[in-house]
Amino acid sequence: MAHQARNIRWEALTSRLKTMAHQAHNIHWDALTSCLKIHSPEAPTKVKPTNLYFLFEPNQDEKISRFVASFINNIKEHTACERKKYPEKFDVPDGNDLILGDAITQKITPLVYKWRQTHEWKEAIPYQRKSSLRRLCTHNDGFECGCAIPLQERKASSFLRCHTLNNCFEFYVKNKEAFYNLEVVKTLILYEEMEPILRVCAHPDVDYAEWETQGECCCMGNDCGWDTVYESALRAYLALNILYCFPALWDPASSSSSSSSSSRSTDYRSTELYQLMLRYCTSSDSTSEVGKYPHIAFFGIGDDRFRSWPHFKPVLRLKYMPDIDKKDMVRERHIPYGTVPFEDSLNSKVHTTEYLPDVSAVALVGDMLYSKGLPVELVDDVMEKADYTAKRRLVYAHDPLHPGNLEELQQYLKYCWRLMVNCNLMADALGTGIEWENVIYRFLAGHISSLGEKRIARPDIRY
Structure with missing residues (x-):
């Protein structure tokens, strides 16, 4: 039964x-x-x-x-129905145009932070988070800052990097910046934020077609695209x-x-x-x-x-x-x-x-912390640092x-x-x-x- x-x-x-x-x-x-x-x-x-x-x-x-x-x-x-939700034609973006707005950046940052913590990315672009995931980057030193999405990576120029052919064990040496941006694009797709992608695709120099099916090198599987x-x-x-x-x-x-x-x-x-x-x-x-x-x-x-x-x-x-x-x-x-x-x-x-944990378990722990009289901001920080999410x-x-x-x-x-x-x-x-x-x-x-x-x-x- x-x-x-x-x-x-x-x-x-x-x-x-x-x-x-x-x-x-x-x-x-x-x-x-x-x-x-x-x-x-x-x-x-x-x-x-x-x-x-x-x-x-x-x-x-x-x-x-x-x-x-x-x-x-x-x-x-x-x-075809989905395409009607967006402008019929997008203007070609300038390299300094901000492609990722504040709201979208804050929305996707937790997932970007997650994949930047994987072993490969830690080796390719050393990174330690120095600020809350809810704060936007204001630095101008590229990947040197401690932000999951550096300010420069929100601009059109970062979305126009091209794939470079490489030998074995050279993928991250020659393609890490372009691959980082591709991972951001995949993250946007997961969050169903397609307008930034469509804006960039209007540029004649965009190289995402080359990135559709791609691997680290010719002797490895195509698991990058x-x-x-x-x-x-x-x-x-x-x-x-x-x-x-x-x-x-x-x-x-x-x-x-x-x-x-x-x-x-x-x-x-x-x-x-x-x-x-x-x-x-x-x-x-x-x-x-x-x-x-x-x-x-x-x-x-x-x-x-x-x-x-x-x-x-x-x-x-x-x-x-x-x-x-x-x-x-x-x-x-x-x-x-x-x-x-x-x-x-x-x-x-x-x-x-x-x-x-599932959604109900996360909600239960949150309620327990709130019941102790902790401020909302502190509870959010505790849950964030503990990575206690569904x-x-x-x-x-x-x-x-x-x-x-x-x-x-x-x-x-x-x-x-x-x-x-x-x-x-x-x-x-x-x-x-x-x-x-x-x-x-x-x-x-x-x-x-x-x-x-x-x-x-x-x-x-x-x-």
Whole structure:
């Protein structure tokens, strides 16, 4: 029986979930999901994991194409509506023009401060905060001051830096200032502050098209560009919406909310689709983590849980890979997704996970401090210095499709959609566009399984 079933109408919430896929009136989710089936082997392997599989029926290609077309058309329509909110044409900014106004600067400063505290940025641009996050920088010494967003970085000239080709280990030497600005742009997208970006994109020398897909060097992955923002949003949005359409994987009437090994075959969180998506959207081992922050907060994943590629505990490797040779124990870095229960996948390696408070916990602590008679400003400073902010949005942790998380889930899906639309808005302003068809087909090919050597068909696609 569901927790507090007498007081909470889980069945009513479940009924709402069963009929809901985000924007079902515009996106043909049914065309895609009718091509899929659940496959849960008793002993999942890398070749046959627990996952959704393509059926490969005669009209499958046509159905998938119809879904992809509806998805892309919907993005374009929403982008056109969003563009009408801004002036039809922006004047080309002068280098000294202030692009980031005071209100926007104060709004985004906490997140800028967060990513400037990561190891890479501490090494690239040494930084120690000397003032409150609520105070604006008034200095004129560039990155030498102790402010999260120096005054110079708010001007147009900082938004016009270009990407410079570099050799291995030279990325921050040659590109740290330009990359800093790119991280600010990603932060603006996360906060849905698009006008500063559109103003800068009106300048003929803006170089953000070059920064869309970018890596530290040619031999490393492309994890620096602003495509990481829409890639993460797209993967989470597609995965959760697809899983909606298979209630057997999450319906509370089944065992999907249980973490026992006996229920693993009917738990959406143990599918390769979900585990791959969760790993990508919440990993913190990439050069740029900014695009992952909303997803880390939603799923409630600690900053260090996926800090490095998962080295599974030896006991798990022996349990799920009994035939592994001892000499390969060190080299075997991970167990394939979709072969282990969710809890084992989540706790795959030795790590220390800090407590992640949700909104109600933060409000409770704030009220406790206020009740002691402390001034509002002092309470805010205490909470700020302790970094005691909401770091988990799900009421029922690690189970986004739980009926009790319905409201947060709906808000999250809407937000993921707006992120994709805003990235598309930026791409249109640059005159480049995003290759949504390629991105969607790559997701489907990489996250949905196929038996044998079959693959979904799409002309000229590069997987």
